[in-house]
Amino acid sequence: METQESAVAEAVKASGESTLEKATAKAKETFDQMLNVSLNIAVTGNTGSGKSSFVNALRGLNEDDEGAAPTGVTETTLLEISCNFTGNSWLIVACTMEITMYEHPTMPNVKIWDLPGIGSPNFKADKYLKYVKFKDYDFFIILNSERFTENDIMLAKEIRKQKKNFYFVRAKIDNDIRAEERKKGFDEQKVLSEIRKDCQKNLKEMGEPKVFLISSYGLEKYDFEILQNTLEEELPAHKRSALLQAWPVCSAASLEKKIKLFEDKIWAASLASGVIAVVPLPGLSVACDTGIVLGFLSRCYYSFGLDDRSLSRLSEKVNKPHLKHMAKSKFVAAIKEKAVTRVSVSASLTTVAAVEYLFSLLPGVGSAVAAGMSFITTRYLLREGLKDLAETARNIRKEAGLNTA
Ligand SMILES: Nc1nc2c(ncn2[C@@H]2O[C@H](COP(=O)(O)OP(=O)(O)OP(=O)(O)O)[C@@H](O)[C@H]2O)c(=O)[nH]1
Ligand SMILES: [Mg+2]
Structure with missing residues (x-):
C-alpha cells in the first residue's frame, strides 16, 4: 500500500526538484501562477x-x-x-x-x-x-x-x-x-x-x-x-x-487538453496545500490550505463549462433544454454550491466547511477533520474531484451531440 512518504516522494519527483522543501516552494509558485498569471x-x-x-x-x-x-x-x-x-x-x-x-x-x-x-x-x-x-x-x-x-x-x-x-x-x-x-x-x-x-x-x-x-x-x-x-x-x-x-471548450480535443492540464497540476496543488505533515495535524484549518483545494476544483468546474450559464448557453445552442440539468454528479453539485466565482487562493472559514463537505463525499474517508488531513487524502480528493468533473463534462458533450474524444 502506498504510504504518505512514497506519495510525497512521487510529488517531489513530479516537481523536478531534489528536496521536499524546494518542491513545496515550486508547488506554491506553480499553483499561484496557474491561478493568477x-x-x-x-x-x-x-x-x-x-x-x-x-x-x-x-x-x-x-x-x-x-x-x-x-x-x-x-x-x-x-x-x-x-x-x-x-x-x-x-x-x-x-x-x-x-x-x-x-x-x-x-x-x-x-x-x-x-x-x-x-x-x-x-x-x-x-x-x-x-x-x-x-x-x-x-x-x-x-x-x-x-x-x-x-x-x-x-x-x-x-x-x-x-x-x-x-x-x-x-x-x-x-x-x-x-x-x-x-x-x-x-x-x-x-x-x-x-x-x-x-x-x-x-x-x-x-x-x-x-x-x-x-x-x-x-x-x-x-x-x-x-x-x-x-x-x-x-x-x-x-x-x-x-x-x-x-478558452471556451470548442471540441472534444480541447476539453481533453483542459483535463490533462489540471491532471498535470495535481502534484502542485497537493503539495502547495500544505498537508505534508507525516503525522496528520488535528483540525482542518491548521493542516490544509483549503483555498487551494477549492480553488483547484472550482477552476476545473468553470473551465470545463459546468456552471449554470455555460450549460444554459450550450442547451440553447443545441436546442436540448435538459442539458441544463445534467451537471448533477456529487462533486459538481458540491462545487456548484461552494465554488467561489472569482477564484482566489486565500483560505477562509467558509471554504474550510466546503472542503470538509467535499471530503465527506469520498468513500472511506469521511470527515477530514475527524480523520486528520494527509497528503494522500488531499491528493485523493483532488484526483477524484477532477475525475468526476471531467466525466460529467464529457457526458454533457456527448448528450449535446457534439463530437466525442
Ligand atoms: N453572422 C454573424 N454575425 C456577426 C458575427 N460577429 C458579429 N456579427 C454581427 O455583426 C454586427 C457587428 O458586430 P460587432 O461585434 O458589434 O462589431 P464591432 O467590430 O464590435 O463593431 P464596432 O464596435 O462598432 O466597431 C453585429 O450585428 C453582430 O451581430 C458572426 O460571427 N456571425
Ligand atoms: Mg464593438
Whole structure:
C-alpha cells in the first residue's frame, strides 16, 4: 500500500526538484501562477467587423448577458483632432477611439481588450500602438469580416516591428456560408478555401500569413480550434496554461487538453496545500490550505463549462433544454454550491466547511477533520474531484451531440 512518504516522494519527483522543501516552494509558485498569471488579449479591427461579438464569444457570453460587450451600433468617444497643413489647405483628422477592457467572467487574470481599428489611414500605426499601450498585450487579434485592408497590414507590420505576435482572423464566416449555400453545387470546403486564398492574396506583402476563419456564433466550427492550437504553440508555457483554462471548450480535443492540464497540476496543488505533515495535524484549518483545494476544483468546474450559464448557453445552442440539468454528479453539485466565482487562493472559514463537505463525499474517508488531513487524502480528493468533473463534462458533450474524444 502506498504510504504518505512514497506519495510525497512521487510529488517531489513530479516537481523536478531534489528536496521536499524546494518542491513545496515550486508547488506554491506553480499553483499561484496557474491561478493568477495574467493574459491580455487585444482584439482590433474595422468598425462592425465583429470585435465585440468575438470578445463575448471568448468570454462565453451571449450578447444579452450581463456584462457582455455591446454589439451592433455602438458609440465611440473622440480621442483627438489633429490638423495638418497639406499644400494649400488644412486637413482635419478626427480619430474616435474607445478602449474597453473585459475580464474573463471566471478568471479575472485573463483580460480581453476591445480596441477600435485604426480607422483613418492618416492615423499612423505607430501612434495607434502607442495610444493603445501595445506593451500591455500578449498578442493581437486583427479581425476583419471582409478583405483585410491597408490599415490592417500597416498595423500588423508595426506590431511585428514591436516584436509582438498578431493573428489575422476573418470573422462572420457563417454569413458567407449561408449566402453560398443557396447556390447550386455548394461545397463548404471549397468556399472556405476560396475565402482563405482571397484573404491571403490580400495579405501577400505580409508573406501570406495564416488566416483563421471563424464565426463567433459557432466556435466549434471552422478555424477556432486551429487558432487555439496556434496560440498555444506560440505562447510561453505559463501563459499557455491561462489561455487553455480560459478558452471556451470548442471540441472534444480541447476539453481533453483542459483535463490533462489540471491532471498535470495535481502534484502542485497537493503539495502547495500544505498537508505534508507525516503525522496528520488535528483540525482542518491548521493542516490544509483549503483555498487551494477549492480553488483547484472550482477552476476545473468553470473551465470545463459546468456552471449554470455555460450549460444554459450550450442547451440553447443545441436546442436540448435538459442539458441544463445534467451537471448533477456529487462533486459538481458540491462545487456548484461552494465554488467561489472569482477564484482566489486565500483560505477562509467558509471554504474550510466546503472542503470538509467535499471530503465527506469520498468513500472511506469521511470527515477530514475527524480523520486528520494527509497528503494522500488531499491528493485523493483532488484526483477524484477532477475525475468526476471531467466525466460529467464529457457526458454533457456527448448528450449535446457534439463530437466525442
Ligand atoms: N453572422 C454573424 N454575425 C456577426 C458575427 N460577429 C458579429 N456579427 C454581427 O455583426 C454586427 C457587428 O458586430 P460587432 O461585434 O458589434 O462589431 P464591432 O467590430 O464590435 O463593431 P464596432 O464596435 O462598432 O466597431 C453585429 O450585428 C453582430 O451581430 C458572426 O460571427 N456571425
Ligand atoms: Mg464593438
